[in-house]
Amino acid sequence: MTTIKRSDIELLAPAGDWDCLRAAVANGADAVFFGVEKFNARARAHNFLMDDLPDIMSFLHLYGVKGFLTFNILVFEDELREAQKLIEACIGAGVDAVIVQDLGLVKMIRDISPDFPIHGSTQMTITSPEAVEFTKPWDIERVVLGRENNLKQIKQIGDQAKLPMEVFVHGALCVSYSGQCLTSEMWGGRSANRGECAQACRLPYDLMVDGVQKPMGDIAYLLSPKDLAALELVPELIEAGVTSFKIEGRLKSPEYVANVVSKYRLAIDRYFQDGDIRPSKEEMRELEQSFSRGFTYGFLKGTDNKQLVEGTYPKSRGIFLGRVKQILRDGVVCELEAPVKRGDGICFDAGDPTKKEEGGRVYDIRRRGVKLEGEAAGGLIEIIAGRNDVDLNRLHVGDRIWKTNDPHLDKRLRQSFENDRPYRTFPVSIKVTGKLGEPLRSWWTDSRSGQTVFVESELPLVQAQKRPMDVTFIEEQLGRLGGTILELGQLDVQLDGELIVPMRELNVMRRSAVELLEAERQRPRAYIRRDVDAYADVPSNGAVPRSAQAMGETATYSPTTIPGIAGPVRLTALCRSLEQVEAVLATDVDMVIADFEFIKQFPAAVEAARRAGKRIALATPRIHMPGENGYFRNITKLQPDAVLVRNTGAVYYYLKQRLEHPNEHHPELIGDFSLNIANHKTAALFLEAGLDKVTPSYDLNIQQMVDLLRNTDTSQLEVVIHQHMPMFHTEHCVYCTFLSEGTNFTNCGRPCEDHSISLQDRIGMSHPVRVDEGCRNTVYNAIDQSGAEYIRNFMELGVSNYRIEFLEESAAKVLEVISLYERAIRGEISGTQVWKTLKATNQLGVTKGQLVK
Template identity: 75%
Template sequence: MATLKRGDVELLAPAGDWDCMRAAVANGADAVFFGVEKFNARARANNFVMDELPEIMAFLHSYGVKGFLTFNILVFEDELNEAKRLVEACIDAGVDAVIVQDLGLVKLIRELSPDFPIHGSTQMTITSPEAVEFTKPFDIERVVLGRENNLKQIKTIGEQAKLPMEVFVHGALCVSYSGQCLTSEMWGGRSANRGECAQACRLPYDLMVDGEQKPMGDVAYLLSPKDLAAVELVPELIEAGVTSFKIEGRLKSPEYVANVVSKYRLAIDNYFDGDRTAPSKEQMRELQQSFSRGFTHGFLDGTNNKKLVEGTFPKSRGVYLGRVERVLRDAVVCRIEAPLKRGDGIVFDAGDPTKKEEGGRVYDIRRQGVKMEGEAQEDTVLEIVAGRNDVDLRRVHVGDRIWKTSDPALDKRLRATFETEKPYRVFPLHVKVRGVLGQPLRSWWTDVQKGTTVEVSSELALEQAQKRPMDHAFLEEQLGRLGGTLYQLEKLDAEMNGELIVPVRELNRMRREAVELLAGERPKPPQYVKRSVDVYADAAHRAAALQEGGAPPHASSASVSGAALAQRNAASRKGAAQLTVLCRTLPQVEAAVVSDVGMIYADFEFIKQFPAAVELARRAGKPIALATPRIHMPGENGYHANILKLQPDAVLVRNTGALYYYLRARAERPNEKFPQLIGDFSLNVANHKAADLFAEAGCDLITPSYDLNVQQMFDLLERSDTSKMEVVIHQHLPMFHTEHCVYCTFLSEGTDYTNCGRPCEERRVSLQDRIGMSHPVRVDEGCRNTVYNAIEQSGAEYLRSFIDLGVSSFRIEFLEETADKVEEVIGLYSAAIEGRINGTQVWRSLKAINQLGVTRGQLVK
């Protein structure tokens, strides 16, 4: 890999509002990412509005800063026209790129414009070179890697895939893989894939081991990671080939943005200046002060489950000061571990963040009873007076931790960086001047960073100087008076033919005109191709066929288009629809192979069980599919090679990296029988364009996203080729999918799979929430954890509507069910498909036989 130069590395900052955007620019960001209205993954941020795009981009471009619009959510069928309008507005305003999750949206953007820049969001779950390769036909110019990739993997991806890489370096860590979290969707109808994350990972849970609660002391936040802070790793990241350093935080304050951006700006500049000195203790404290749940390098150093999650608190604490040593009448005694002064905010941490915590402003600091002025330094024993009447010291105990939660002086200093009338940054000017007696003075002004040149001439002719002629020094002084503008004179090339002069006021006018012309050029947007597109034209033939056969009763007038009539009629015939069954244990497979289901999926924790499942299916004459893991990391292709050696009838493919691997393998074996490729829910197909994209790529069947409610599912199916759709009709929803291993963290002394002793092979863990529901935690071959919802969900009531829309394949997914339960559930759904009972009867029967009950889940909102 070629060595990166200073200009190759971008510092990318978040902006949730105008103050944050100004703070980012003022403190050295090369680019800013921001969202508008609903189409972004931070619905709770203030965000901007679409009409502001020209103003935003003019502001950013005037300072040479790029602007990226976050479009990193799934787009539902009835939103495609609205999404198109926003993309068109981005093209017109000169947005430098859109950050996209939904591959259907990628397809739409490429229909609108062949050259408008697209960045693949971390929500795409791109974690391997193969996943990057999958994006290349769509001319995605940059990918945002998953936060779970380590430095070695990042370097491998860069060397193999040769596409610019963006990596998160600071801010909150999601415990789940981005794009693979369904918890908010399941529990509150607030989808993380729609920017509405309810942060269920920050809630307390009890650890249940083999059905018994494990005592955990004050550790309750089992899924709440510390915050990422990789400023110390800037040299390693640059040398690994990272071209964009991304700071998380569109919900954070402008002071946070100013603080973090300035620290990373300094670290990057220091590296290219040859200085690899680590950030100072004071710099790290300032970073903690703006926001910190405790800092970690995340996964960049590799997996260390013990460091990732501490588990004692879920929210920002700030800077650790020390522990209470004594409680006095009006103060506490503490040997402080960080500087402290009057006015700072503190909180007393008794170990239970769910209860009201005492805290307030520091009213006074004393040393042995004597009031101190100024700032007390670390390793000083202080008497800290926290407020007058707002802190109840009776609720403070010896041993309580003390945190410095705010520093008004630091905030004031940070605000001063962007609350100023001065320009936030200035750019070098090269000026060339030529003068001939009797002619106007000619000048050419070049904005070096922008690359534009303007010519300005004097309105008066040059005259012979009687006293002091205009020499180089004189011109440099007059033309260099650029204070308060975006420019500073870096180089002057003056060639005067004789001792000449024009009035100083004329030089001033020329300078002002040149600056105004150059400044007017900076905000001009880049020009991209923009075509006129009907977003539903590619589904028009399906709409015509459906109208010919009559729209189904549930179809809204706004969503009429859909499945081909022949498919619909065929699927409606008795027996045309079939059940498939996903099994997670061999006893489940044994029960399923003697039923009349159309295919068995084997999805086991350990690949060593696959041959037995294949053998069971072969003996029963049943087709069998083997499931891939949800994640595909560099160096994991051996897993997929082993799947192909077992010659299954199909592969359930759960990520684009694995899909690329199988598509390439199929292309390399044109004369061999190759398994069907079935795209699973985790590919996040939420609209017909995404469905078409995966079908065109080579998927034989596609599973719609679990983010769809029932009307959104109808809308999708009405415009899609439903002969290529399989709908999951019964399951335990897989909520979190995470690199963080609960088994390793809390059931072993180890830090990762190499030294944990693999307690997952002997124990069964679940997480019990605040209402007493226990959610099973299962591992996969890559030692990743999936937390499944405790309650099964069923879409049985919609079976007939789905069949009417042409769907002919329905999947049941089992988790911990016994063989008898497998047989019973298959029987109920078979009866429903054959019309012997209705979907409501299925649902009621399941509720009656399952002590936890069954919910209709995400299909209903």
């Protein structure tokens, strides 16, 4: 068994600005991740500028801290050259790694540099050993696992894939799998895959069960998870093989960064020094004080839906003080569950955070009318709020009281990084030699970096007349390193005789050595860099498309005269029930795709397709966890004509099957939207890997789609032109949480088999919630949407493969929808007629976008 050392573990901190950067370094971070003004998943953070990169890396490297740039978003076609400039700036500044979501960007980075480090973002949705294996041809240095992986799975992934693993240990949790949430952009025009999440999961929803609203009391935030806090699990995480402990929070304050980093620093160091010592109550309270929606282990100890989502409030509350026992003339009585003192911020929670809540500063604390000095830590306490802070008439007995702010804690945290002293010091070993008539020579070795610099005196050594230099004298003079990042470690003095040089010579030597060692630390890391063009790999599609046309125009095409298309247009239909499959089989649709909640229904769909002489594809789940390859094997046994592949674990599995069994028949592989293909480089990566067709990302608006199509072999693309948009995709099960006494699939009683749930938003739209074989939930948009108006543009660009997706439509509705699209493809009706007839939204993907002339 390999012994884990302290140096094997990295504490990775967030930084949204310079104060956060300093707070991270001052409180013990081994590495910091940060973004610049564009191309990162926290567009709302202050962020740094690209021109700041050299200064940032110089500062971090001075203290022996690594710096990782977040590039964890999808990159659109017209942004590739700008993305290349940022990557080149990172290479020039010596950034230690970039954290990447877009596999096309990975491909670009490898074209530019074979050795520049890449980390796979959690936005890549890597949750299985197979998904890790898929990344290896591009030399991704480490992966950030999905937050839904538990400790057992983390260990299994590490043992099998043998790649360093980075895991989120603290901060806000996304209810949806990262990289698989389309809600924010669909409803708010701000894409989570573009760093602009509008947090639709933090909004209130009504629970509709079988079409009837279920009374939920004060539970309204059905998709709002508590915050992750794994401080108590540090030993288990280390033993599971986690090498990088990642803290979320680039939108948080420097006090938050200082607080959380210092707590995890202490816990990690304590593990290696003292063994399994758990944090104190006070440490956990201080963590809650900086930011907390209530703490949870997330999925690290397995799925517990009721612990993950409480549903009563969506924002940070801080520390729970207790409940209002009595309302006084000038305050309230509370039985304390946590300490409180004058000056603390408090909030009164009446159970409906959608309404204005009372809160303010604590002006006084009393026990039975007697004023207390200092802090009150328990018992019945009278809390007096500041004058005019709280309207006591709006409070109720039973209201919860939260301590939202502690000024004393904030002051202490700020003092940790707001000072003129170096944040850290490192021992330096000095060797000194000298002979009469020669310079005093010295070698200074930085214990952290291993770098050695040589410094000698300008004047030669002379014979001492009174007090010759000795070890004590030299140690005193060269050891005056206060105010620098160095401190004297070992000193080896070898002088030949009773010698001396002027004291100023020693001072100059010391200052020169410090400057040289600091310069060595700050020297940018060197990488191989090639001179390439982001568009060097754009294919020639044969046809020269016209500029994108204004929407609403119609023209008549027959399958043999469509510009750029060799052969007929092919229409596929994705069905989510056997009734829909049978309806599709009665049409001229080229292929039906079965995407059922339960795989036991797949054989009937395959059999029906075989009877009808139609091609059939089976869909994999969107998520692949360790030990779930049986799902893929079951699909293979049914011998479908194609497989709709929805994650990189599945891509790796099926491509490996082709390699290992070259003489067997293998299904066509179609990469789905969930692979997040937003530019031609990502499309090329998956096609070169071995997929037969790919589906563009739903994050593309029409102009971005046109840009992609112009630079990609369109014969290998399948465009979805009708669907209910899959919004959230979650490990959190709404059925289990709110319709069951159980906590997960092992004890929930499967209410999903007997009931149908939807989430009703604030404007009255009910969004269906469907379950897949892995008990994961998908929330679909209430209204279907149509890209029918864009079919002409796609045809002109050579697209011949189109997909229609159904959700809960009846057989009759399926036939109507297919007929309308077939007529539009033939040019018999306009795209406008299609979506108006269907009462669908006129939209492609998650944003409407604009076509330019």
